Amino acid sequence: MTATLCLLAAGAVMVYSASSAKTVVAAHGGDGAAYLIKYVGFACVGFVLMHLISRHGLKYVAQFTVPLLCVCLVLQALVLVPGIGVEVNGSRRWLGAGPLQFQPAELLKFALVLHAVRMLAMKPKIVASPRLLVPLAAVALFGIGLVAAKDLGTALVMAFALCALLVAAGMPLRYLAAIAAAGGCVVLILALIEPYRLQRLTSFMDPWADAQDSGHQAVQGQIALGSGGFFGRGLGESVQKVYYLPEAHTDFILAIIGEELGVFGVTVLLFLYGLIAYAGLRIAQGAQGAYGKLLAAGLTSMIICQAMLNTFTVLGMVPLTGVPLPFISYGSTNLIMLLMSMGLLMNIAQGGVVHVRALPGSASDGTSVDSRRRDSRPRGARAGGRRRATG
Template identity: 40%
Template sequence: MILRILKNIDFTILFAVLALSAFGTVMVYSASMVSGVMVYEVTPDFFFKRQAISWGMGLFALFLGIIFPYKNYRRLFKLILLVTVVLLALVFVFGHTSNNAQSWLPIPGIGKFQPAEMAKMSLIIYMATIFTKKSDYIDDFTRALLPPIILMMLVVAMILKQPDLGTALIALSVSGLIIMSSGVRKIHLFSMIGIAVVGAIVMYNFGLSEEQLSRFNGAYQPFEYADDAGYQLINSYLAIHNGGLFGTGLGAGVQKLGYLPEAHTDFIMAVIAEELGIIGVGVVLLLLGLIVLRGLFISMESHDTFGRLLAIGVAGLIGIQSMINLGGLTGLLPLTGVPLPFVSYGGTSLLMMMFSAGMLINIHAVSKIKKSQQEKAAA
């Protein structure tokens, strides 16, 4: 079966993922070689080496995602969700705090692991499984919708508690996308959207810390808060302006020299814009768009509801996370600390993104194999 899957690989996704992740590793080096010494007091290649190791592990995760039959996730979804909830709980006991968020579990001899990144993928598998099982009575709100929504909100609440607003927003959005795609009644869908809007208003007025609220000022009034909340965004604008069409050249950017905080993580696209210009940004957006569009096409090609919902969830995850990251560095959205898929520094994020891309490739391969079998049977 593995050989048949490998013969039916979606090379568009495979090429885009390998190109983005390899390019991202190079850009992490360019973006962090100065700040590594000046800010973090490590060697210039410290973050590059760690990202290169993560990339190597990501290749294995990609391969594993490709060869592991996606239908098996339906049998394992309870175990996957249980492990995720346990890891999220352990964060509050043993978690490492960075940038005012307790989001990482230390792993002796290896580094740190971010369970919230795993939670996004676990929720996709859970929601796709549950709404496949409930497809026969999807119109019944109490039986079909209420239980998975409650469990989803529990996981999202655990992520919010860290606090990690960006990841929680992504998990909530992707789960909502799967619910929308499951065939729920419009009245139920609009009711949930209304509740979500009210919840967002309440959260904004009563649930956000002063630091989180300041990010709205930084996004929409950056020049009035140039010394604090708007500092990152203003320097992001300067990086984009400096780059122009062709950029200043790889490694020749100025804003990463202590002016642009988190240049190798949240704001790596600003470094790309400065050093490789609009053309470099365009190539990255093209590759990300290819993955998302192919994911949506794969969902339409899938012969079963679970594969369709799983593909929609993965494509939605990559697309939504990309939009939130890019929205932050352009001022369209408040900063949330969300990494750019496949490109930003971050081992857990890279591993989970490459694994999820492998899942898409597996869904495509299995669909092609099944279609070929049906054509042979019909002949």
């Protein structure tokens, strides 16, 4: 909770710093706090949802996972339909109209993790057999494919998070290696289909060779990071954010942090993500039941994989992906879904439990889900401990 609040505070400061000057210049004296106000509004919505889910959310998760997944798949499919999906900056990733737009891929990412956790908890032996894993893999590939058609970065986060979840579930490494090889081939094919993706893939190797076109954003990000030094130019003193670096308040906000706060600021930010990773894995280790353990591991992996992919992108270690920095970058749907994920993590940490078990003799088809919730108060909140949940 402390790390999350610190990241939200840092996000509000840096979104304002990265967007205010450019907004004023572009609008000839417009409101420099426009993005800050929106960020705070979305953060408040997400914070309320996080609080509600941390108290009551886990007991509904297993019941509504399948309907949620179906709705998210339909919404993501609608994004691909011309005239329905909203195009912003050349990418069609949104639904809605005007200020009421949202990104279905962020909802689908959350729903796929929930679905994978449910399947792995009900049928733990499927990780040991590729044949039994086919139903889960088919749904995951379909969902990731829908997202990858317009948003390869979010699709990669989904794939990495699901692979981490399979590791937590005990999948043999030889199967994971095969999945990774197949995934690499798919990414290469998708890059070859879309010319702009191929440009990103090739320009990443040497962005300075085409610094005015395909390598422009990567080059400006590296200049911003390099000019910050150890302690930075000072908060609000970035030059790159005004005239040179595109999407400074979203995908490349880490470069502005590096320019204004230096290596020290970036290190503190990464330390906060490290705290979330440590706390999430400890929650997974101490959770009651396979479902709680896997859900904590899956949600933690989803957050950390996104943070790592954005960091590697800004540092020039991987091609541009368009993935926002968790809790820091401006992005309504992403921020709200991340806070909802933190609410589930806190619910598990406070003793929430969902028992998901297969009926005798139903390892391959019939399943039964039995959900009970423990007292939501922390350990030791009642004398004599909590009443044990029965499965």
